[in-house]
Amino acid sequence: MLEIKCPWCGARTQTEFTYAGDATLDRPDAETGSEEDWYEYVYLRDNPRGAHDELWQHSAGCRRYVKVRRDVTTHEIIATGAPGAKLDGGGS
């Protein structure tokens, strides 16, 4: 079971969180995004080996969304931050 450091609450166990998907996606602009952009945003995902940024919601805690850089092959959590934060480390 993972231990995730919530930037607001500190290190908490995985059961307090809900996985909320890929954090590397850029939501297309409501004005200018093409249907193609939206299709890619909604349906297409990369599945990289190694470090990957993902979102978790601290659903049984502060309810904030947390950006988590996790090595998907080892489950090592390299860094966490606010959703808009740029995380360092792990080569992603």
Added chain:
Amino acid sequence: MSAQPYRNAEGGRVDRRRPVGFTFDGKRYQGYAGDTLAAALLANGVRLVGRSFKYHRPRGIVGAGNEESNALVQLGTGARTEPNLPATRVELYEGLEATSQNRWPSLNFDVGAINALMHRLFPAGFYYKTFMWPAKLWPLYEHAIRHIAGMGRTATAPDPDTYAHRFHHCDVLVCGGGPAGLAAALAAARAGARVVIADENAEWGGMLRSRTDAIDGRPALEWVADAVAELARLPEVTVLPRTTVAGYYDHNMLVLDERVADHKPAPANHEPRHRLWQVRAREVVLATGALERPFVFADNDRPGVMLTSAAQHYANAHGVRAGGNAVVFANNSSAYPAARDLAAAGIGIQAIVDVRAEVPDADRAMARGIGAGVLAGHAVVAAHGARQVTSVTVMALDADATGAVGEPREILCDLVCQSAGWTPSVHLFSQSRGKLRYDDGLTAFVPDRSFQRERSAGAAKGTFDLKGCLAEGFAAGAAAATAAGFPAAAPATPDCSDDTEVRPRAIWAVPLPVFLHGKRFVDHQNDVTAEDVGLAYREGYRSVEHLKRYTTLGMGTDQGRTSNVNGLAVMAGLRSDAIPTVGTTTFRQPFTPIPMGAVAGAHAHADVAPTRVSALYDWHKAHGAPFSTAGYWLRPQGYPRDGETLAQATQREARHVRTHVGVVDVSTLGKIDLQGRDAAEFLNRLYINGFAKLAVGKCRYGVMLRDDGMVYDDGTVTRIAEHRYLVTTTTVHAGGVMSHMEYLAQVEWPELDVRMISVTDDWAGIAIAGPRARDVLARLAAADIGDAALPFMGYLETDVAGAPARLFRISFSGELAYEINMAPAHMPHVWEALLAAGADDGIIAYGTEAMNVMRIEKGHVVTGELNGRTTAGDLGFGPMMSKIKHFVGQPLAGREGLAEAGRKQLVGLMPTDGRTPIPRGAQIVADPAARPPVAMLGEVTSQCVSPNLGHPIGLGLLVDGRARHGETLSAHSPLTGETVAVTVTDPVFIDPEGERLRG
């Protein structure tokens, strides 16, 4: 009550003043307090304790702990019975009832033993080969196999015991309470670290319990007692006996199974039977010890063939002689002090048969001391006897130990103590994803590279001398504490009596001379022989993982603790590969079996999931309402009166509300308080329809989409103040919509000033509906609620029956209706006040079934229609979709496939004959008599009998449905076989102009 013929008058740590009575297969025996079931059985001379799984061969006790592969018993009777327990781990208590397994009708006469005579029919993989064809007979085969095989029987009655879960954090978790573990715990605890130390046994000391070592010139167990006492005194230390560290998971989360009450007939009042600990440890010390290996030789499964360390344990810990005359069969030095202890306990040592051609002088001296001859360079090639071993055949080995040479000699004995080397218990280390290394000198896999924050010490690391174990334990404990932030130095290691190195000589399968026959078992529990491994090799199952699946080697309750290394080494020999090349199978959690009850903890029966009820739950119950579930919620379905069925009550309630007035509990709707300067903009982006112009004091119905363009949820939004809204959701999507809105606010639109919180539990809800709703409510509302003051889709705050309340003039039933929100504590009072105020108007309470009938009559959509595959257009919400703003789901709602012809659209359905109910979940087809494949035009999503129309109706999703009004099609249910001709209609059956709700 029989005597204990194999119990010594002295020796061991049992309490001879406290005899303990128990039964085995119905026969009464006596042991002593401090015994395990296995020790007590041996004390009574009971050697035959079970039959094997496949061949039903007689089996005895092999080990003294978790390595036991044979002596599995069924414990207890009735609801507390438990199968497959190793007798070596069962602590004796007064009245214990144990029965043997895998035998029918009795242990001594077993019909299934004929399997052994037909062993050619039961080769490796026999399941796959024999019972594959014809497939339809498999249930028959399976039934017969299960009856003969089976591994004991589980209880069929509900478990009467309770189980607890506990979560814990610590700096250092020490797994194992032997010398290395205790040393590690002492070193870490003295530095002030928060330490947990767990050991699976009731008694601390690990292997020291079985031996006669000295530490600092005193008996080693005195050092153990001092160590445990010191640990128990420290406030930050948790000492857990009878606790198995069963699993090592990510980020140093470990699961411990504490057997709180298994050593008693039943748990005390309010005492859990097991307690499952989930421990997050900063650092872990693995001091899990090692297990002795058996040899692979002919008929090595005869009762009386056991591990040397086990016989030594029974002698030293229990004062029990595992036999009268023993042959010790070893390939390493650890068997010599054990032989000395056995001799001291009164067991005659007939010979020490040592695989090694060169036996160290110290070992020879020890053998001389007990007058035992050493046969160096020899092996036991076969055991003899049926229900117990009576003799062995010993032969010399050739130079590379692959052939038996010279004259065979037979030695009479009733006990064979074997020691084929030691296997470090690396299970937890491997579970933590640490990498193993094969050590040729030890002939064993040992921990190599760590992956998580752990370190091994002592025998678990391949260090077998006592002083080395203590030194490693102290060092590991100090290192772990230091790493956890408590700087520590390793204490000085005391002097120890024992410095034995094991120095084994590998021999993986003892050669079988041509003039002998017999089965050379590798895995006793699964009846896998060296010949089976050979067969697997010849048939191409050569990887260890294939070998395991094909032969079942290493499966079962012991998970191959004593068999895995022998099995993979035999395979390595066949492949002519080095042992590390062949590798090991994956070690998985749990280390030893955990009862499912302990895994479930308190999450059993009604508490599997939380139950949510409204403040009116007691009222609903008192008025006879059956409940249905929606998510975690329990909702009253209706209130049947004298003799009514629920269906009849539903018809009465739905009819009555449309003619008079009724109240319904709507507390379960999701409610979100949304605030902020940009709340209007946020809602505008969230819903397909516009919210920018919604005035304060007004409600509006809204529909939201997912990003993929499908409808997600619907509900009402009320502007309570300039920058404050109340958003309602459907009951089942309350949590999801909340997270969705939080996601948009926090991640995608952080520039918007909005905050939100769920207030579902803060506001209870009552809907009052029917032509007389206003009359009744007006009698209780402090404010004017006339049509001008509170028009349709209006909102105001006032007191109702003295309780502060929010009034929303919204309608789900299609009648004149109001929704009243109030604090849950006030709800019963307001509810009763409404019923009293409306008594003269014939007010009734109605349930969710009547509410459902009325919403179908109005063509309102719920879960069946909001199924995640319908677009706004499909459901008739197309005109609501704003063309002057952007909203979630808009870009993909217009994509190819969602906007074109051929979509399934919401329609109403009526039976063409005006009376036959429409089958639930039916498929809509043009011609039910057509030959398959038949095109499915749509499906029925809701159906009921409308009391207000006097005939059945339904809602459905139908291809191009809006263009088909008036067509006659068929609703066919393949489940019930019903076919009903239906006429397609508009989905709104009652009051399509909405005059009633505006009344």
